[in-house]
Amino acid sequence: MEVGYHIKCKKGDVAKNVIVVGDPGRATLASKIMEDARLVNENRGLLTYTGKYDGIEVTVATHGMGAPSAAIVIEELLMLGAQNIIRVGTTGAIQPHIDVGDVVVPNGAIPLDGSTRGYVPEGFCPVPDFFLMKTLCEAIDRRGLRKHVGLIATFDLFYAEANSAEMWRRRNVLSVEMECSVIFTLAYLRKA
Structure with a gap:
């Protein structure tokens, strides 16, 4: 996959280390403690930022609420190069x-x-x-x-x-x- 259907990122926009969150506000908050954070997707409100934390490239991506939305986002993140995914949320x-x-x-x-x-x-x-x-x-x-x-x-x-x-x-x-x-x-x- 060169560009995600729901997450309009290209290969290279998504780091191998990814933190996923349900709330787009959490993604924005996380981006504020990252170095060189750049918004790589805002399609469908699935805010996705890539930058560095402690010198390690990381992506923070919004998956929305519930398993169906999370499944779509996780599938696309994996197709775009994600390897390690940690969910942070409620x-x-x-x-x-x-x-x-x-x-x-x-x-x-x-x-x-x-x-x-x-x-x-x-x-x-x-x-x-x-x-x-x-x-x-x-x-x-x-x-x-x-x-x-x-x-x-x-x-x-x-x-x-x-x-x-x-x-x-x-x-x-x-x-x-x-x-x-x-x-x-x-x-x-x-x-x-």
Whole structure:
């Protein structure tokens, strides 16, 4: 792919190291702490910036809300050269020991969304790349942040019924969100 259909970037506009966010405001905020940040896409509100952080080239890209939008963006980022993708965003903690501001690092995502099922059969439990997850955990520890590593659940619905979250809480799921399952699946399938 020379130019993305939704992300109007060319090969070379996207770094191999990518941070994805749901909110375009977060992408803009991240660009302000990057060196030489340049806006490489604004099509469809999917703001994408490439620059450097601590001397390393990085892209920060918006994927919007939910697995369908995230799948489109991740597919195109991978086609444009992304190799390491970390999602930074909001998750709904369902365990009482997780406080606002804590970092949740998923070691697996229960796929309760429809998009993941479009790629893999039922029974497939998407997991992140172990070495990327380990590196992320080490970076969080160096910064002295409080982190929780464990399973999360990816839903299609933001306003799901409370009893659904309660069921997953009893099964020790840390939090619920709307994108990680399909992101992990695509990274696995596309060998990123």
